[in-house]
Amino acid sequence: MKKILVPCDFSDAAIHAFRFAIDVAAMSGGEILLLHVVETPVSADTILMPTLYFEQEMLDDLKAAANVKFKALKDKWLKNSDVHVSTFVEYGDVNYTLHQYVTKKKADLIIMGTKGATGAKEFFVGSNTEKVVRKSKVPVIAIKQYVKPASIRSIVFPTGLQKEKDPLIMNVKQLQDFFSAELHLVYVNTPAIFRSDIHTRKALKDFKARYMLKNTTTAIWNDIDYSSGIIHYAHEIGADMVAMATHGRRGLNHLLVGSVAEDVVNHIDYPIWTIVEK
CATH class of the missing domain: 3.40.50.620 (HUPs)
Structure with missing residues (x-):
């Protein structure tokens, strides 16, 4: 910065x-x-x-x-x-x-x-x-x-629990360090993409260990869609910032599929x- x-x-x-x-x-x-x-x-x-x-x-x-x-x-x-x-x-x-x-x-x-x-x-x-x-x-x-x-002492970091790319995780950890903030790693369960809590809890624990995330909580949030889940979870815990990746979709693909990060930018106040x- x-x-x-x-x-x-x-x-x-x-x-x-x-x-x-x-x-x-x-x-x-x-x-x-x-x-x-x-x-x-x-x-x-x-x-x-x-x-x-x-x-x-x-x-x-x-x-x-x-x-x-x-x-x-x-x-x-x-x-x-x-x-x-x-x-x-x-x-x-x-x-x-x-x-x-x-x-x-x-x-x-x-x-x-x-x-x-x-x-x-x-x-x-x-x-x-x-x-x-x-x-x-x-x-x-x-x-x-x-x-x-x-x-800014509380940062929400949503994950799909896929193997995130190292540059993304490195940037998020640097962001957390810069603000001396607690990181809240959250998986959003939706009707379209649903996984059981027992498997998700283990996956979140493994994710946290794999990337050596410190001062980090883990959570599962159920909602109607991914964007709503991030927004509602962030409000629920009183977060100060949301950190996330976007895949930069363009053209017709963006109109049909959209981008979660862009949706959140348009609808969240912090x-x-x-x-x-x-």
């Missing part, structure tokens, strides 16, 4: 994410890359060759306005902090630009605000955060409301840490 990229559209959710990022960077000795992306319209001169068109004067005005807002944010929230914050204004598609910046600036974490998405919008479009979660090359922490990182499992 040394180079934290924070997308900023100056909404309340984005400001919550910026404040959280300041605190995380202060704890890690890291820096923040604060990025505002102006989405430019597309003018289709021909069907096959669409071109981007925007008056340069208007672009300059938008950039100047963004820089004024950046200064106001820094003046307000960095008064008593030594965290270094660099600001950037770019033009184009938000998600594409964000992923390009991760590579260009060698960011190792994205912290971004989310308002979530519901109903038809969620099914057909999804929130910007959900799209970033699906494709990000680095872990993403999605924030709806500001919380102090020091208050920080969600996600990573694309490759």
Whole structure:
């Protein structure tokens, strides 16, 4: 968590994410890359060759306005902090630009605000955060409301009890260590994929031992579907964060199958840490 990229559209959710990022960077000795992306319209001169068109004067005005807002944010929230914050204004598609910046600036974490998405919008479009979660090359922490990182002491880590890939487990253990938190390993039983408690308890115990998880509880939760189970279990134990992998499904496969991590991001109120499992 040394180079934290924070997308900023100056909404309340984005400001919550910026404040959280300041605190995380202060704890890690890291820096923040604060990025505002102006989405430019597309003018289709021909069907096959669409071109981007925007008056340069208007672009300059938008950039100047963004820089004024950046200064106001820094003046307000960095008064008593030594965290270094660099600001950037770019033009184009938000998600594409964000992923390009991760590579260009060698960011190792994205912290971004989310308002979530519901109903038809969620099914057909999804929130910007959900799209970033699906494709990000680095872990993403999605924030709806500001919380102090020091208050994160309980992290839910759902597992399907398959053999998880080592990078995922390593990242989750590092996350747990960073926040000095208790990890809650949970298996969600659903009508569609059901297994007996006696076998599941043993599997959870073996999983915990295999990956040498410390300060970790295990639990089985029964629910109507996997996403609901994670959300309800996290609420039940008063968790402060959920950590999970996403498989980054795209296109028709995503619409038909969906992604549990993306569903949880859209429907839970406290920080969600996600990573694309490759």
